[in-house]
Amino acid sequence: MQHAAAQRTDPDEPSRSATEPLSRSEAERLACALKTVADPTRLQLLTMISRSASGEACVCDLTAPLGLTQPTVSHHLKILVEAGLLTREKRGKWAWYALVPEHLEALRGLIP
Secondary structure, eight states: OOOGGGSOSOTTSOOOOTTOOOOHHHHHHHHHHHHHHTSHHHHHHHHHHHHSTTSEEEHHHHHHHHTOOHHHHHHHHHHHHHTTSEEEEEETTEEEEEEOHHHHHHHHTTOO
16 A cells, blocks of 8 residues: 555655655755745745736835835845845836746745
């Protein structure tokens, strides 16, 4: 009889032994992402962008709800972009940010 933890739930996902570690590069990428989202302001920014009707947000719309200055919000957004969790698109004088769903899904996948 197979142990429940060893059973695959997604037939398209490769099977991985419970004792098989993540690849070093995957572990480093996920650790970087976890460090990035360990900041409360960054978590707030991610949730604000994910809940926006268009799936994106302008930095100008993110400052007031957080009570932070534009340079502070831009700093946090830059870190999220560098970690691969957001994309940035310049439109006129403002930057617009959108989630990178596959990278966020990798973080969600860490918790069974």
